[in-house]
Every structure is written in structure tokens, then in C-alpha cells.
Amino acid sequence: AEKYSEDVSFRVGFVTDTGGIDDKSFNQGTWEGVQKYAEENKWKEGRQYKYIQSNEEADYIPNLSAFGDDNYNIVIAAGFLFGDSMTEVAPQYPDTNFTIIDMVVAQPNVASVVFAEEQGSFLVGVAAARATKTKKVGFIGGVDFDLIRKFHAGFAAGVHSVDPTIEVIDQYAGDFGNPGLGQQIASTMYDQGVDVIYHAAGGTGNGAINEAKGRRENGEDVWVIGVDKDQYEDGKMADGKSAVLTSMMKRVDVAAYNMIQAAKDGKFPGGEIIALTLADDGVGIPEENPNLDKAVVKEIEDYKKKIVAGEIKVPATMDELADFIK
Amino acid sequence: MEYIIEMLNIRKEFPGIVANDNITLQVKPGEIHALLGENGAGKSTLMSVLFGLYQPEAGEIKVRGENVNITDPNIANGLGIGMVHQHFKLVHNFTVTENIILGQEPTENGRINTQKAAKEIKELSKKYGLDVDPSAKIEDITVGMQQRVEILKMLYRNAEILIFDEPTAVLTPQEISELMDIMRRLVKEGKSIILITHKLKEIKAVADRCTIIRRGKYIDTVDVEDASEEVLASLMVGREVSFVVEKEDANPKESVLKITGLVVKDSRDLNAVNGLCLEVRAGEILGIAGVDGNGQSELIEALTGLRKIESGKIELLGHDVTNTNVRKRTEIGLGHIPQDRHKHGLVLDFKLAENLVLQTYYMQPYSKNGILNAEEIKKKAQELIDEFDVRSGQGIETTTRAMSGGNQQKAIVAREIDRSPKLLIAGQPTRGLDVGAIEFIHKKLIEERDKGKAVLLVSLELDEIMNVSDRIAVIYEGKIVGVVEAQKATEQQLGLMMAGSTTDKEEGDRK
Amino acid sequence: MDFIQFIKIIMPLTLASAAPIISTSLGGLFSERSGVVNIGLEGLMMIGAFTSATVTVLVEPSLGVLSPWVGIIAGIIAGGLFSLIHAYVSINLRADQVISGTAINLLAGGLTIYLCQIIFNQQRTRTFLYGIKKQEIPFLSDIPLIGDAFFSKVHITSFIVILLAIIVWYVVFKTPFGLRLRAVGEHPGAADSMGINVYRMRYIGVILSGLFAGLGGSIMVLSQDIQYTHMSIHGTGFIALAALIFGKWHPIGVLGAGLFFGFSQALGVIAFQVPFLSKLPYEFFWAFPYVLTIIALVVFSGKSAGPRAIGKPYDKGER
């Protein structure tokens, strides 16, 4: 009568970073991918698949090792901060398949999954450029990592492609977990005439969404753009509409799902780098975009095609952005 | 109604001790009833029971003939009982008014009506001659005035029965006589008073009857008129007590301390010591008499290095120590029994042994190369508590906080005298102690003198000064107004000088 | 950015981030004035924030716009209830108040997330639709400059909190309750001998700290966030503690200190927008409020001793 499978010959372990399993970001996304696979295969959490949350960076190695010790078949870690730990742990468990997201680790049993965040960010940049009336848009970064700069550069490039006269104001919060700060930064930006903000700032971005919500409810025509997942729901206001214009989705769930499938099939791409781009829908905007005009969606589609076709090379660093703008 | 208060067969235990063992106390309306006993005899405990701070294990209490059950101070207040505690219970940063009305604040629309309160207090203070400034902060007023605030607190609550727990221990002679007057006036107004004091003279002066307790047990109740001081004292301690301090004549030698033109500021930045000159010689006890607040504390602190000196010069055994630190002075040969034993004298959270080496811990043999030698420290401590009869629960291992005030004081005296400093500055060394302990400490001071050391005794207690000193310097407004031979000095003469009169200066002896 | 614009931008931000600090700090004031150290303010804020977010989410479907207010009330009550642990342990059991407060912080951090998992099956609450919105204060917002700076785009809660500070000042310094509370914190023995129930006053002090910290946490989450997470409070309780000491345990001082913290934090945010300052490393701005506080503490130093009996359990028998 058990609706779950008893077969425990294949098990999946997932190690979160300090953001936790429902960070609305890559941890949650990855876990959703794992869960999707599990559902399809009638797996039970705790039996065939499990996650451990890391409370701090020092936990990464023990947590990865814990799965290794238990002979899990595939161990997934989300976040580039896992790079060093993965490099250290993977050789100790040569029979385990490891997957790291957002980072490249050169080990024969590690598959590295990276995303072209700049490409997705380019698309929401287009949306922002079309939505702004003040010709000022904002970008709020969580912490100033190279990874977040990819979001930044792609976004600015997208905005620029639509209208080079639009100004992009940016600010880094230095923290992924300070909503109050996010709100203040957003508020400052809006007060200075910015009317669309793209955040790549996790929990800090919550504050920006809150600010946008509040302003929209007060009749201001401002928007916020979500990140990693479709954040439409997070921006929902009392009238049922959302202050989230669109979101830059990063399909870590797809990555996780695919890696599990590959490992199960014995086709695990150990030692390889898997780059997920617009081309394979690894990044992109949500299917539903109630706040975007049809025309804009169409335009975004066009840009997407160009990027996929290689006609537009989206910059991934600030240097490349400078060249791009020239 | 024969008695306004009756405490019958009261028993109160604390862990390990019976503080009150079947004690009976009966107070007649309109009388001043003294309660006498050694340190730790159980007086404060008995009064705390009456005031509702402690619940007795046995016995009954009657107020105005009615059996009562006083479970907390509110009930005591309701019965018209008020208490001035041994350690004042005043909030230091509240005003006089706030302290008095606390708990029974007059209000107007929920807000404290300070004006109304101040007016009431003014009236009360006029009626009983209790001079206070209602808007002054407690921390800014003298101890004497603080006590008047305590009394006003009771009167404000319409107390009929007033308990004074050692009210005079902290007062100057002037303040004491004022207090006596106040008490007489209170009784005249129909109040009844229970007075705890160690000073037999005071009992003789104001009390009508006196109940004596010893080691928690009731001894007797006597009419004061019929009992001499000697009788009272022997009832209290259970043996004969000598009041005269026996000592040979002094044999003064070289100068040990020489102060010239000393100026010291107090915490309010006023000159508390103002051009003071004084000399103390080896082999003598120089007493400094004076009304509290005339610069005694500042003088001691300046001499010992605890307070900055504005100008003037201090020479100690020929060294100019005007600007040297405490440690240096100690090492030259200064000993100091501080006035405030809790503030300066002891680290209450240290074990007794640790406190006994507070001045010497860094020296051999108690430590070497910065490492403490526990064995030596313990040895010394044991030696000291044996010699000075310092009593406490766990000997040298006792946390000092848990010791009685008298024993804490003895520990300090032991520590300072044991070093046998060339100059011993003793600030009120017997404050609050019973006669037995006082006798002991006086003997010790005189022994030091006889060993050829100099002793500077600062006390508010004129008797002590006159009995123990060889010469007496009177301090007034930060200056020495005269120095007299103790044997020739009379109380009136000193009293006048303490009030600032310099007419008797010619008798002064300034070699 | 010219000066006028600068003021217009920074003032609302200051008010917004100061409000939770002030509210919580006022709570700490009650507790510490009664003689009980409360380093558990952070935890009490978490409890308040968690509860108000949860309740808001749960009642939204039926109560609509009223829900955040219901949430706040729930947060206040929850803070008060949770503070009972601190009260019982430190007043009745005479625990070291610092330990007890540390335990409150640890417990609140663990428990709120634990409960999130039970209630929402995730490590955070669901997002609420109705938070505390910024709004224009009628009439006042029409005053030139001042209206823009202080009365438009502000949370009404910021003004409630400022009003509270004044009320607290009145209560603490003008009413019998306040006199008794302070007496208990300065010299419990004296208060006791005047028939004031020391334990009861301290209980009230600690519970008030819970209520106010609960309010602070509620305001914080409902006005700044979209849900409660383990990061929602991120150290604000400790800043409130600092504000209490910086404000010298005085309600108006606390108000000033809270506004100061809010201001310097906002300044750190805005400095980015100032052209020549934006060249400096970010870290400089993030450290800025804290360094500024230290400097201010030195400049305004002086005796800032807290209530005398603070931290000491009251024992009737002791003298």
C-alpha cells in the first residue's frame, strides 16, 4: 500500500549553502529539480533523497562528506562558494558523482553546471528599458562577486541595446540577507527617478520588492524585476496584481533534474562543464508575464533568437560591458 | 493600652543560625525604647521581623494590643510602623521628595504632583525641625540630611512607631545631638520610638527603657535611669568592659608625615582641603577631629594617593610624595584603613585570604616573578585571622561578602596593621562596631604607636579621638584650626573649634 | 543630488529604519530601568516578527487591509509572552540575566524557523500581501520641504513609535509607576521597604520589553520585508541595545540614538549616489554607521552608568 518506492539502490543528496532550502534562489531551485525527479520516480524524502542545510561555510566539507560516507550515488551542491570544498571532498569519494552549480571544479567525478546569467539578464534588461518612463533603471546586487557582475553586465547591455540613453544606476548591498537595506537602496533609487529595478540580491532583494509593492499601491508607476525564480507571487499586492515586472529565471531545477537522470542512466558527465544558456532554456523569463505587453514579450523573443544565434554576444563582465556599449 | 508594640517570644532562624531565639520586646506608647546588643546579636533581624521584611518562625506580634500578622512592609506601614534602616534605603539619584513619596505618590490625573508633595514635606519638616531641601538629589546631600529624609519618609506615612537602626553610627556629634532633639520632639508629638545603638551614652541621653539581647537571646529590659553605662555594657557582652583606653604617655620622635599648604578639590570641584598644614611624628597618635564634610575624606584620599592634589606638598619619611602613586606611597611605608570598607577596603567577591594580601600580593613571598604562591598566602591569612580573631563561616576560604561588617573591618585592620607601616592612616576604624570590637581595635592602634609608628586617626567620633589620640588636630573647612594635647583637651573646647572658633588656638601645640 | 533632495530622500529612510530600533530600545529601557538586563531583545524581536508575519499571512484572506494590524498586535503579544521566560528565569530563579538573555536569542532563532517548518513547511513564512505601507500624512505632507522630508512616503508606524517614546518618557518620569520602576532598578531594597513589590515591578518591566520588542520586530518585518526569514532581524536587537546605552537609558535619548542609527545607516546607503563618494570602496559605507557610532560615543561620552541595581537578582534577605 506504500505509495513510495522501496528501492534504495540509487540515492540523491543535496547540500544547500547558508541560504537554506527555500531561499527563493538556487538552493530552492535545485531542490525543486530534485523533488520533481523524486516525484516522478515515487521516491520518498529521507529514503532515496535528502538534503542537508549548511549553517556556515565551515559546514560545507562535513556536509558533502556526510553523503559521501553514506555512499550516496549523486551529491549536488548549489553555489560557487562550494568550489574549494568540492575540490577537496570529491577525490575522497571517487565512486560518488558530484555536481556543482555555478562553479567549475576540475575533478573526474564532478560535473560542473554553469549558467549564462548574462543572457537572461539581457532579456529582462530589454523589458526594463521598455517599461521605464523616466529613462532611469536600477540594478541592486547582493554581494559584489563576479557571478553577480554577470547579471549586472547582461542587464545593462540589454537596457543599452533598446535605448542607449537610458541610465543604469547600480548599487551593491554587500549582503544577501538584509531586506531593510534592500528597501532603502530601492527607495533611494526610486526617489531619484528610477522606475524599474532589477535585483540580484536574494533576501536583500525582498526589501526592494516590498518597496516596489508599497509604491505601486500608492499609485507610483514603478517596477521591480525578480531573479532566479519567477518572483511574480512575491510582488503580489492587495489587488491581486504584482509589482514584479518579470523575472530572470535560472533553471537550476532543470540542471539538477538532468544530472540525476544522467547519473541514473550511467551517463554522468563527470569532469565536464555543462553550460546552460538561453539556447537550452537554462536561463530566461517566465512563460507567463502578466505585466509585460505582448509587444515587449515579442521583442524579447527576438532578442533571445539573436543571442541564441550568436548575433549578439552578451557581455559577462564589466569590461566586456564597456566594450559592448562602445 | 499598656504597650503599643509587643513582640512576644519571637524566633527567627537563618541557615545555620538562630538570629532571634525567643525574644520579647514590649514598647510603651510615647517612650523611647533602646535595643542593645553586640554586633550580630539579632537586633536588626528583630526589627526586620517587626517591619515585615522577615517572617518569624515562632512568636506573636501585637500592635496596640491587637494580634497582627505583618507579612510585608506595606502592612507595617498601615499599622503606623516606620523604620530607618541601618544602611539607608534611599535612591541615590532621586530627589528628596521623590524618595519620601515613593510608594505613596500624590497624583493629579495620573501624574505625580510634585508641588503638592514638596509642600507637604516642607510642612512636616517645619513641624519636626527636620531641615531638608526637597528638590536636592540624595547623592548631593550629607549623611545627616539623608537621615532626616529617612525620618521624613516615616512621618510622611504617618508612622506612629518609629524604628531607628543604628542611626548615629554615621553622624557627627552635632548631628547626633540634633537627632536626639528630634527624637524628643517626636515623642512629645505622641510617637513611640525603638532605638538601636551601640553607644551607651546615647541610650542614657534619650532612652526611657532598654531591652538587651545577646547572641539572639533576650537578656533583660531595664529602666535607663536606674542603669549605669557599665551595667548596660556588661549585660550586653556578658562580662565587664573597660571604657577607659589604657595607654602609656606617648614618646614622639622624628617627623613621619609633613603636610604643607595642601589644597584638594572634592568631586564637585570645590576646595575641600584648603591650605592645610600638619605634622605627624613617629610614636604618636594624632587624631583629627571635625564635623563631617570639612575635608577629612579628601585629606585622607590625598594623603593616600587616591585623589589629585591641586597644590601644596606632602612629605612622607623625607620623601616628597605629593605626586607619587598609591603603590609608591604604600612601599615607602604608608598604611591605610579606609573609611568606606566596601568601596575601598575590600574586594567583596574575593575570598578572605585574597583580601588579606590585597596590599602585598605582588611581593615575596606571596608571589615570585608574577606567579602567586597560594601556600604562602593561605599561611599568612590563617595567621592573621587567628591573631585578630576574624570570624567567618569558612575561615580564609569565606567569600568576604558573606562576612559581618565587624569582621570585615577586623580583616582590614589586620591586613594594614600586620604590615606595621611607618604611618598608619585610620579612617573611622570602628564605625558601627560593638564595644568589644572597638576596644580591640583601639588596643591595636596603641600597640602600633608603642612600636614607634605614627598613627593618623580620623574619626567623627569625639570620644574615640579623645581616648585614643595623643594630640588632636581640629579640621574646619579644609584647614587645621588648632592642635591640642589630648590629655588637656575638653569636649567643649574641641566642640567650639570644630564649629570654626579659633579662640583657643593659643593652647594649640605646633612644634 | 542637491541638499534639498538629499534631505527629502534620507529622512524617510531614517524614519523607516529607526522605528524598529526605537521601539525595541524603549522596551529594553523598561526592562533595564527595572534592573533586569535584557540582551534577549534580538530574540524577542524575532518572535514578534515571526508571529506578526505568520498571523498576517493567515488572516489575510478574511481580513484584508486590517491583517497587518492584527499581525502587529499578535506580534506584540507574542513578544510579551516570550519575555516571560526571561522574567521567570532571571527574576524568580535569580539567573544571570546575561545568560538568560543569550538563551532567549538562541531559542528564538531556532524556534521561529522550526515553527515556520511546521506551519508553512518551509524555513520562512509565506509572503504577505498586506504589509505596512508607506503613506502620506494628510495636511502635514503639504508643508514645504518638511512635508516632503518627514510626512510623505513614511510608515505611520514610525510616528507611532516616536509618539511612544514621548509617552514612555512621561510614564517613566512623571507617573508613580515610573518612579517605582526606576526605584526598583536603582535600589530595590529601598523600594521594597516602601512597600513596592520588586518582583512585580520587574516582571512588568521585562514584559513591557517583550511587548515593545515584539512591536519592533513586527514593524521591521511588515514594513521592510515580504516575509519572515531567519535574516529578517539580522542584529537589529543588538543595535537597539546599543541605542539604549547610547541614549543613556532615557526615552528621549533612546529616540535620538535610534534616529541617529537610522540616519547613519541611510547615509551609508545614499553616499553611493554622491558622485565623489561613490568612488570609495563599498565596505567603507557599510562600516560607516558603526564607526560613526563609536566616534559619537566618545564625543558624547560622560557618565552613562545604567541603573545601579541592573543585572543583580533581588534577594529580599540580602543587605
Added chain:
Amino acid sequence: MIDFLRNEKNHKFVVPLLSVLFGFLAGAIIMIITGINPLEGYRALVKGVVGNPRKFGEWFVASSPLIFTGLSVAFGFRTGLFNIGAEGQLIVGSFAAVVVGIFVDVPAYIHLPLVLMSAAVAGALWGFVPGFLKAKYKVHEVVVTIMMNYSALHLINYAIKALPGSTKTRSVDILPSASLSSEFLSNITNHSRLHWGFLIAVLGAIVFWFIIERTTFGYELRSVGFNPTASEYAGMKVNRNIILSMMISGAFAGLAGAMISVGTFDYARVIASAEGYGFDGIAVALLGNNSGFAIIISGMLFGALKAGSSAMALASVPKEIGHIIMAFIVLFAAMNYGIKRFLARLGKEEK
């Protein structure tokens, strides 16, 4: 048994032990309420800590910094200061260790001591500021240390990134000669990160005990902590002692930083927010009664809860339970008066 419990002499260790017991009991109750079998949970915890040599090694790895922050906080408490700033001192200490670890190239027997020393010195300097401000301007150390924590976080993040070779998240690796890690220890514990830091922590506890209990310096520090005026009377330099005591407290926290940066990681990390070692240190110090050796034990206990919580999570017990248990232990430790009273009453009623 009851007599043993009632005897006040035994309370010194019976009471903390009971606190721990009650803490786990409370954790069990919460697990039961939420439908988790506590036996399973605790079995997972135990397995997670001593289940295999690697876990055992990781337990020690998790404990060493906690012991040091515990010592840091305790040193403050013993000398009358509340050092809530161990976190910041730890951050600067960990950075200093890495800087010396990267840029000074000397043999290991000089390098390692030098690295540790610089961590201690950096922590001490960070402690100097609140100490100095308290001594000189009477500024409350609690506020200053809180502010110093945040300042350290941001400024050190900047400094790490400014080091040559650093990325936005970390510095380059330290030279092997500067590392506490040990091939040998790692091998015997099945590739755990076990490093020599644990021994250093024990050494730290001994130094702590020795300074506090056995030296005239410690005597002075305690005296000043308890009663500054009496210390002044006794000729001690009160202000100097306040500063020194804060500095030593900071030095311990700085060493905690070294445990992490040159023990656990071998490089410096940019961190977004404080990792909580300082606050855990308060708990460790309090449970350890502020005494050197007991702090080793309480540090190990909290280290176990930390190290074992992954294993508990694997057994499907929410990780927060570790925190909740920790909180309850601290809470019960705080109730020692109540527990003592309870012990004293034990048996009495039976008579």
C-alpha cells in the same frame, strides 16, 4: 545518590551536568511534540559526532574555535567586562593569521607560532579599542564591541579583497608552513580536517587558567573587575588593567579566528555576515562557568551539537533542533540557583 546531589560541594559540576541533561530532555520533548522520535534524533547526533573517525575529527574541528571564543568571553567576565565583541576580534584575528601565512616565508616551526601570534595580536588590538574607550572615556564596552563587530566584518572583507591574488570571495591559500592542518591527523581520522588547533585550544585554556588563578596579573585583573575603587586603593593601575584585560580577551578571540582561517580553511574568506562564533562563545563561557577547563568541555559539547546537526538533518530532524537544545542548555545553566534549590530540597521532603 541523593546525598551526593544535595551536597553543595558537588553542585559545581552536578548543576551544569543537569543543565545539559535537561536541555536534551527539552529537545526531546519538542521532537516528540512535532512527531519525531527523539531516540532516532539523538542516535543520529551521536553517530554524527563519533560515528566514524572522520566525524570524530570534524567534531574537534568545530569545537576549537568555540573553545577560544568561550575563553575570550569568559576572560572578560572574570575581569568584570562583557566582551560581546569576540566576533569582530575573531574576524581580524583570522585575517591577520592569513596575511602572515601568505606573505611571510619562514620555516614552519617559526611560521606557525608567528601566524598564531599575529592572530592573537590582531584580536588584542581590536579589543584594545573598547578597552581604551572604556578606561579613558567611560564608554560602555557592550556598545563599542557591537559596533566593532560590524566594522571588522566590512573592513576585513575589504582588506581580504585588496590582498594580491584575492578573488571577490577569498584570498589565495596560505603557505603550507603556516597551516595548522596536518596530513597525519587527517589520515588517522579518515580525511577529516582535524588540525593541531585543538591542542592549541587546550593550551589556551591552560594559559587562561594560569593567568587568572596563578599570577599576580590575574589577581589584579580580577580585583579590578570586582571592585575598581578597592583596586585603586591597593595601588593597582585600574585603567591599564581594563585595557589589558580587554586585549587578552581579544587575543583569545583572535586565536579562534586562526583556528578557522589557518586551521579549517587555509585561506581568508569574504563573509556576508558574522558567523555567530562570538555569541556561541557567550554560551560556551557561561556553561563552562567561566573557568578554563570547564570551557573545554562546554566548547566540545556545543561543538558536538554543531558538528552533529548535519547528521541529525540527514535523519530528518530539522537542523534547528540543535539550536533549540543549545538554547535550553544555556537557559537551564542560567537557572542554576533554581536547580540548586531543587537539589537542596531533594530528599528533604521524603524524610
